[in-house]
Amino acid sequence: MAVFVALGAFLMTLAGGWTALRVTDRRHLVLGLAGGLMLGVVGLDLMPEALDAAGTEVFGVPAALLLFVAGFLLAHMVERLLAGRQAAHGAEDGASHEGRAPEVGLTAAAAMVGHSAMDGVAIGAAFQVGGGMGAAVALAVVAHDFADGFNTYTITSLYGNARRRALAMLFADAAAPVAGAASTLLFTIPEGVLGSYLGFFGGALLYLAAAEILPEAHHDHPARSTLLCTIAGVAFIWLVVGVAG
Template sequence: MAVFVALGAFLMTLVGGWTAQHVTDRRHLVLGLAGGLMLGVVGLDLLPEALSAAGGEVFGVPAALLLFVAGFLVAHLVERLLAVRRTAHGAHEPAVPGPAHGESHEGGAVSGGRIPQVGLTAAAAMVGHSLMDGVAIGAAFQVGGGMGAAVAIAVITHDFADGFNTYTLTSLYGNARRRAVAMLVADALAPVVGAASTLLFTLPEQPLGAYLGFFGGVLLYLAAAEILPEAHHEHPARSTLLFTIGGVAFIWLVVGVAG
């Protein structure tokens, strides 16, 4: 049953990615919406779940919050290391014009100073999150049908945001379209694989909560330090801000309905 339900997440992820692909003329709105969705997922879904599941405190601070901060710092460190690596390999050379919409050449150079590896790393993190979404569906069905249905509704609904964000993150950093599509397909398949894996084991609650806290920190960094500044860089429009608020409100609605 869990694997069958996870097929809904597979389809919803592809719908989200398709939507992201077909709004290139409103890129700033796409990024504003993506940032809002990511903020909503972190603050209203991932972090509360992590605090509930991760268990005790470490020196007076909930373990989930420590991992949340650790995720933020790791994301920042990875981006800085990649930026230093790029500088060491000729960042001051004249920029080579890339394909349309900032896509990269196959060698990894990217116009506008974007680093393709950052986008691929971020998308890989989204795939890992979607894998854990599938595991969450399977684990919930281990508890009971009602719990499984509730978790499945939440996962399937917000997997639209996952697909949207996976494609956006990959392409934003200058990766070629086929790479973005490949990461989107991997993200769509991940919940099915995760749900199938729970047929083999029972997942402890605390490790799942710890993962959600860490991943929430990574997403917050990407939303606050990368996605939203990019959205307002060339189009500091009121409509972009409204799309960001709308993204947060949508996740709030999803969490409220699922709860």
């Protein structure tokens, strides 16, 4: 049952990526919406779950929050290192797009794939608890996997990667929940480890949203409509979390 439900996440992820692909003439609106979706996922979905799952504290600070900060800093350091290497060697053969390192986009997309796999694991684990719990978790996952697909394609292409790479990462992200759900037939991930991962991933995702996606959205089109798209993205995740809760 869990694997069958995860197929819905597969389709919704592809739908999100297709939407991002089709609206290239409204790129600023796409980026504004993607930034809002990412902010909503981190603040309203990932971090509450991470704090609940990884309940231990380190010197008075929840472990999930420490890993959140570590993820943010690591994303910043990786981007700066890659940007510095580009500046030293110069852009060659389309290796950059508006000064951005394609590797950053691929790394971020790979993290999205890992997150989607954990979504599948969450579906499988919830169905092991009971049908009602499984249905609630599946609803949340399927709904926000539209945002995952949207963000995966947007992030990959934003950093100058070719369309085929962006599509490859999109399909990997779509397949990840199915693989994650299937894995629960064999083993389960300890709750503390899952919470720590979500905290770390949330920090990296927030960095990309706040330092890259949203500034890019307003760079050429500082319009009110872009801001409204960002707010709409956050509101959508809030709605999803509220309905699932």
